[in-house]
Amino acid sequence: MTRHPRFEIRIAGFGGQGVVTIGKILGTAFSIHGGRNSVNTQSYGPESRGGACRSEVVVSDGEINYPYVRKADVLVALSQLALDTYVDDLKDGGILVIDPQAIKSVPAPERFRLYPVPTLAIAHETGDVKYQNTVVLGALYAFIADLIRESDLLETLRESVPPATVDGNLAAFEKGKNFVRSTFVLEK
Amino acid sequence: MSRNPADHLLTPGVHYLQGAQACAEGAILAGCRVYAGYPITPATEIMEHAAHRLPQVGGRFIQMEDEISSASVLLGASWAGVKAMTATSSPGFSLMQEVISFAIMTETPLVIVDVQRPGPGQGYITTSQEDVMQARWGHHGEGSIIALSPASVQDMFDFTVEAFNLAERWRTPVLLMAEETVAHMRERLVVPPLADIRIVNRITPQDLGIAPESYLPYGHAQVPPMAIWGQGYAINHVSLVHHADGNVTRYSPKVHFENVARIHHKIEDNVDEIARLDARWLEGCRHLLICYGSVARTGIEAALEAREQRNIPLGFIRLKTLWPFPESQLRARVPDLDTVFVPEMNLGMMKHPITEALRDRCRRVVSIPSLGGLHSPELILSRIYEELA
Numbered sequence: 038m039t040r041h042p043r044f045e046i047r048i049a050g051f052g053g054q055g056v057v058t059i060g061k062i063l064g065t066a067f068s069i070h071g072g073r074n075s076v077n078t079q080s081y082g083p084e085s086r087g088g089a090c091r092s093e094v095v096v097s098d099g100e101i102n103y104p105y106v107r108k109a110d111v112l113v114a115l116s117q118l119a120l121d122t123y124v125d126d127l128k129d130g131g132i133l134v135i136d137p138q139a140i141k142s143v144p145a146p147e148r149f150r151l152y153p154v155p156t157l158a159i160a161h162e163t164g165d166v167k168y169q170n171t172v173v174l175g176a177l178y179a180f181i182a183d184l185i186r187e188s189d190l191l192e193t194l195r196e197s198v199p200p201a202t203v204d205g206n207l208a209a210f211e212k213g214k215n216f217v218r219s220t221f222v223l224e225k
Numbered sequence: 226m227s228r229n230p231a232d233h234l235l236t237p238g239v240h241y242l243q244g245a246q247a248c249a250e251g252a253i254l255a256g257c258r259v260y261a262g263y264p265i266t267p268a269t270e271i272m273e274h275a276a277h278r279l280p281q282v283g284g285r286f287i288q289m290e291d292e293i294s295s296a297s298v299l300l301g302a303s304w305a306g307v308k309a310m311t312a313t314s315s316p317g318f319s320l321m322q323e324v325i326s327f328a329i330m331t332e333t334p335l336v337i338v339d340v341q342r343p344g345p346g347q348g349y350i351t352t353s354q355e356d357v358m359q360a361r362w363g364h365h366g367e368g369s370i371i372a373l374s375p376a377s378v379q380d381m382f383d384f385t386v387e388a389f390n391l392a393e394r395w396r397t398p399v400l401l402m403a404e405e406t407v408a409h410m411r412e413r414l415v416v417p418p419l420a421d422i423r424i425v426n427r428i429t430p431q432d433l434g435i436a437p438e439s440y441l442p443y444g445h446a447q448v449p450p451m452a453i454w455g456q457g458y459a460i461n462h463v464s465l466v467h468h469a470d471g472n473v474t475r476y477s478p479k480v481h482f483e484n485v486a487r488i489h490h491k492i493e494d495n496v497d498e499i500a501r502l503d504a505r506w507l508e509g510c511r512h513l514l515i516c517y518g519s520v521a522r523t524g525i526e527a528a529l530e531a532r533e534q535r536n537i538p539l540g541f542i543r544l545k546t547l548w549p550f551p552e553s554q555l556r557a558r559v560p561d562l563d564t565v566f567v568p569e570m571n572l573g574m575m576k577h578p579i580t581e582a583l584r585d586r587c588r589r590v591v592s593i594p595s596l597g598g599l600h601s602p603e604l605i606l607s608r609i610y611e612e613l614a
Contacts, residue, residue, distance in 0.1 A: 040526070040529050040530070040533075061411060064241060064411050065241045065411070068239070068241045068412075068413050069239065069240075069241045074412075074413065075412070075413075076410055076411070076412050077410065077411040077412075078406075078409065078410045078411075079409065080351070101412075102522050102523070102525045102526040102529070103522055103523050103526040103601075103602055104406070104410055104412075104519070104522055104599075105599065105601075107601070107602065
């Protein structure tokens with residue numbers, strides 16, 4: 038038995054932002070439609086809104102033993118508290134996606150590949166702030182496109198949201214993805 | 226989650242579920258058709274999934290007023306011939322101990338899931354292994370018990386099926402000692418073709434050709450055949466010390482001892498058949514890491530790293546069954562050892578039967594505690610490196 042390479046994604050914010058749902062959709066997309074091994078976990082405080090909230094996905098082509106992030110490859114931080122709490126677990130050179138509306142200070146930004154994505158503002162543009170997490174999902178996809186098929190993610194998204202919101206969610210996903218692709222030059 | 230539209234059972238193949246959901250689905254495929262429960266973090270998802278699914282498969286769900294009544298429903302359902310389950314967390318587990326004691330004495334098959342959280346008291350809502358001693362000793366009185374320790378979503382499915390099989394085979398309550406970690410994580414679940422899932426049902430007096438006139442409710446075998454209410458067999462369903470025919474009025478110390486000793490030995494004498502453990506890298510190992518439940522996930526990661534990066538001759542054992550404790554299996558499999566490491570999400574509980582089992586087979590047992598959160602590989606490794614330096 039050997040250890041297999043793992044790719045580790047963590048999304049963190051406060052309760053009510055839809056953080057947990059992003060992790061669930063990612064994990065399902067990787068494992069059901071993508072046929073890969075993944076573990077999706079989450080932690081949250083006892084409050085139903087506010088508080089700290091994180092969701093993570095560990096992906097591997099082999100067995101996943103330790104189920105949580107050890108050193109994240111990608112961190113998405115949607116609140117200052119989330120960033121402050123989890124930035125030390127992001128690997129040097131890792132992808133750090135922040136919402137600049139919520140995050141005013143980034144410790145040692147030169148350590149990471151920093152991408153400010155105004156997910157809340159983009160969600161406002163779609164007409165409903167509840168789509169913020171889907172904007173995040175679209176943006177996230179732009180960074181991990183070589184790990185997962187877009188069709189797998191979109192199919193999972195369709196299956197995971199209320200039928201009346203499918204079109205709105207797909208539009209939000211596109212906006213998030215396109216913002217990243219048109220704003221940043223992504224290294225391979 | 227895809228279901229067969231004909232019978233609403235899970236379709237064989239790959240699913241992506243929370244451990245909580247996998248547990249409820251395992252129960253359904255094992256034949257559980259009664260769930261009575263009460264919500265408590267972090268077990269509520271099991272109840273919610275059961276509430277949604279049991280009516281779909283022709284079963285019954287009821288939310289009761291508390292944990293005591295929830296567990297009590299399982300007694301009645303089981304005697305009516307139906308497999309029954311409930312899930313709770315640590316404070317609720319305390320409330321169910323009287324019913325567990327009753328079920329042990331009346332030899333009633335049932336399954337209770339404890340999704341452990343820290344204590345004492347309300348403690349916290351995260352993960353823990355603080356009830357593992359309570360699983361064995363929490364019910365008043367004598368009488369042994371079976372307790373399993375799942376470490377993955379697949380285990381939450383497989384071990385729940387096994388829990389029902391063990392309950393039926395040995396006529397006993399069986400405890401699934403889960404933790405918040407494994408109940409809330411999402412992973413792939415592979416459901417085999419339904420015909421490949423082994424299901425065990427209690428042996429009834431009819432199965433053995435025993436007529437009602439000759440039936441002894443607590444006799445005939447170390448595990449007595451169990452009659453089902455309404456089928457013409459008379460059973461004195463009472464948890465007082467009893468004769469094989471159910472009589473509770475002609476007390477004697479001899480009858481008392483025979484009754485309770487049989488219930489104890491029914492489980493303890495069959496530990497080699499009941500208890501399971503997994504072992505790796507035992508040949509030539511000097512030290513041993515013993516884990517159970519979700520800590521085993523961290524433990525394997527740590528053991529791989531210690532062996533690969535520092536060449537430490539570290540063996541690994543995962544206890545899949547906590548009780549009855551597999552002492553003789555453990556002793557039979559391990560070489561003489563220097564240090565045995567036991568990481569637990571408590572301050573050191575299973576380390577006690579482990580120490581007793583390996584008392585003359587190792588130099589020392591070292592506990593690695595963590596409260597409220599799963600051990601990181603770093604936590605286990607730093608302690609191993611420190612102790613072996």
